[in-house]
Amino acid sequence: MVNVVKEQKGSALVVRLSGSIEESVNFEQLIGAPAPEMNIHCKEVPRINSVGVKSWIKYFQSAQQKGSKLRFYECSTAIVEQINLISNFICGGTVESIYVPFSCTNCKSELIGQFRTEDLRKLQLKLPQLKCTKCGGSAVFDDIEEEYFAFLNR
Amino acid sequence: MGKSLILISKRPEDQAFATEVAMAAGLTLERAGDPREGAQKIASNEDIAIVLADTSDQAQYQALEAAIQETVGLFSDRINSNCFHFISSESLENVQYLIQSPIFGHYILRNYGDNIQRSGQHYGRIVKATLQDRAFGLQTLMKPGTKVQVVKLAQSSQKHDAVEAIKNYLVSAKFQSRMATVVANAVDELLMNAIFDAPVDDMGKHIYSSTPRTTLLKLEDKSAVEMHIGFDGEYVGVTAVDKYGSLDKAKLLSHISKIYTEEEYKVKTTVAGAGIGLATVFRSGGSFFFVSESRVSTEVTVFFRRTDNYREFKDQFRFISTQFYF
Numbered sequence: 036m037v038n039v040v041k042e043q044k045g046s047a048l049v050v051r052l053s054g055s056i057e058e059s060v061n062f063e064q065l066i067g068a069p070a071p072e073m074n075i076h077c078k079e080v081p082r083i084n085s086v087g088v089k090s091w092i093k094y095f096q097s098a099q100q101k102g103s104k105l106r107f108y109e110c111s112t113a114i115v116e117q118i119n120l121i122s123n124f125i126c127g128g129t130v131e132s133i134y135v136p137f138s139c140t141n142c143k144s145e146l147i148g149q150f151r152t153e154d155l156r157k158l159q160l161k162l163p164q165l166k167c168t169k170c171g172g173s174a175v176f177d178d179i180e181e182e183y184f185a186f187l188n189r
Numbered sequence: 190m191g192k193s194l195i196l197i198s199k200r201p202e203d204q205a206f207a208t209e210v211a212m213a214a215g216l217t218l219e220r221a222g223d224p225r226e227g228a229q230k231i232a233s234n235e236d237i238a239i240v241l242a243d244t245s246d247q248a249q250y251q252a253l254e255a256a257i258q259e260t261v262g263l264f265s266d267r268i269n270s271n272c273f274h275f276i277s278s279e280s281l282e283n284v285q286y287l288i289q290s291p292i293f294g295h296y297i298l299r300n301y302g303d304n305i306q307r308s309g310q311h312y313g314r315i316v317k318a319t320l321q322d323r324a325f326g327l328q329t330l331m332k333p334g335t336k337v338q339v340v341k342l343a344q345s346s347q348k349h350d351a352v353e354a355i356k357n358y359l360v361s362a363k364f365q366s367r368m369a370t371v372v373a374n375a376v377d378e379l380l381m382n383a384i385f386d387a388p389v390d391d392m393g394k395h396i397y398s399s400t401p402r403t404t405l406l407k408l409e410d411k412s413a414v415e416m417h418i419g420f421d422g423e424y425v426g427v428t429a430v431d432k433y434g435s436l437d438k439a440k441l442l443s444h445i446s447k448i449y450t451e452e453e454y455k456v457k458t459t460v461a462g463a464g465i466g467l468a469t470v471f472r473s474g475g476s477f478f479f480v481s482e483s484r485v486s487t488e489v490t491v492f493f494r495r496t497d498n499y500r501e502f503k504d505q506f507r508f509i510s511t512q513f514y515f
Contacts, residue, residue, distance in 0.1 A: 057349070057377070058402035082370050084377045085466035086402050093456045112367060120469060123453040136367065138498045145365050145499075177499045185450070 037080075039065040047072040047106075053079030056087035062094035069098030078109035078134065088117055088124070095126035108132050109149060112178075119185045130186060137165050141172025152187065160184055192236045192320070193217045197227040197253065198243035203276055206301050207241050209309020214238075214316040224249070228256035231268055238320055240268070244275040245299070247286045254290065263291050270294040271319060271512050281446045281471065281509070288442045295510045308506040311424060311492075315478055315510050324480045324512045325488055327428045332421040340416040345384050345406040351416055352377045355427065362420055364495050368502050371473045372425060375491045376416065378466030379429035383414045386462060387431035387487060395435075398460050428490040436481035436489075438513055445471060445509060476507040482514040 037054040048070035083091065095105060105128025110118065115133050117124050130152050137146040148165055150158075165174040176183075194216040196207040204220070211218040216238050221227035224242070231237050244250040254263070261267045274295040275287050287293060301308040318329040327337050340351055352373045359369035381402060388396040388411075397404070408414045410432075417428040445467045454465065471477065474493060481487040496502040 058381070082374055084374055084381070085463035085469065086381070086461075088454075088465060089456055089463040092454060096456065113370065116473070119450070120472065121449045121454045121465075122451060123449075136499060138365075143365075143497060145367060179500055179503055182503070 056083040058086040137174040138177035139167035142170040192238035213313020224253040224256040228260040232260040335421040337419040375470040383429040383431040480512040
């Protein structure tokens with residue numbers, strides 16, 4: 036079940052999504068009519084199933100067709116995977132920032148780090164190591180680089 | 190001498206893999222240098238159980254198809270599509286010649302990992318199950334002694350709870366939460382297909398193709414759906430069971446091999462499903478075993494190996510295995 040928090044910030048409607056996106060999601064009801072500028076925050080979306088993807092594309096494609104400028108922020112790993120798998124998942128919008136998965140080489144804990152896509156491009160995928168918040172060990176990127184960052188080359 | 194596994198491949202890694210598969214399945218390994226020799230073995234030996242063939246490129250596949258056609262025939266009593274296991278290093282979307290093959294039975298991505306023995310034994314258990322009269326039952330696909338739990342869904346709205354329960358179970362079984370989420374999503378897709386895509390009428394027409402997936406359906410009698418789950422310490426297997434036996438192989442393979450990384454995904458409003466669930470699961474590291482007996486039952490099992498990190502999880506050994514009975 037998805038929860039949506041909306042807030043008008045300047046000229047943009049900020050939409051914060053939280054929860055799994057499944058067949059029960061109705062973006063038309065939850066978000067309402069698309070605004071001319073929409074900043075969509077997806078940090079708290081842990082999972083999206085196939086019918087959820089379909090609903091997502093249907094809504095944001097319609098928003099794009101109505102002239103909305105879409106920006107996606109804090110994309111969770113689940114959202115990044117869909118961005119990579121489906122060429123039109125962001126419906127003409129831009130990905131401003133994403134969460135990048137890391138794994139501690141010592142205690143195997145999962146960590147995530149937020150990166151702006153602009154910075155990722157500058158880093159040329161040479162990601163810094165993070166310090167594990169649990170044991171202080173070093174955490175390294177934990178996915179397949181050419182797959183996880185594929186969207187940067189589109 | 191018992192039944193045989195014929196390996197048509199010159200690659201050492203395929204030979205190592207086939208050795209493990211044969212051992213786990215209780216088969217005698219026979220090697221063939223090329224498709225012609227393999228086809229001759231099939232023609233001359235009635236005890237051929239399965240054929241593992243290197244079909245890394247279209248020319249290799251075509252040579253195999255031609256050799257089979259010239260000897261026993263593509264649609265013979267001697268051997269059928271359930272017995273053919275195609276090995277390729279190419280991603281599924283790049284082997285359309287296999288997807289469209291009249292003898293497609295199984296696709297193995299040649300990514301055996303650093304432990305060929307483990308991959309071979311895992312696949313050997315799948316092969317062993319396919320040698321039975323009917324390859325139903327998760328128990329037969331897992332390591333001996335694996336406890337399998339059965340969950341009967343009484344109505345469609347219970348899918349959500351079943352999916353969450355799988356996720357929590359896997360986290361408690363020391364899967365990384367991201368891995369558990371991927372498996373949970375896979376189970377979500379399997380159950381959704383069993384609930385909404387499997388039901389057909391007497392004419393074979395899908396009853397709920399345009400019914401919203403939020404519709405509350407009672408899952409009883411013919412519409413009963415079960416979820417079976419087993420974890421053997423390495424692999425988790427989850428099966429969705431329905432009583433329709435309506436799985437269409439061509440449609441299934443078309444969906445599972447379709448990707449939208451270049452092409453745009455177009456929203457079809459005439460159907461309620463999305464048609465992208467299984468393809469996503471396979472690309473997330475999952476393997477599939479589909480077994481369907483026409484008008485009787487379908488079981489779709491997804492396997493994932495628990496790994497130390499997500500990179501290994503996503504890049505794990507995987508396959509798509511189909512077994513159809515008519």
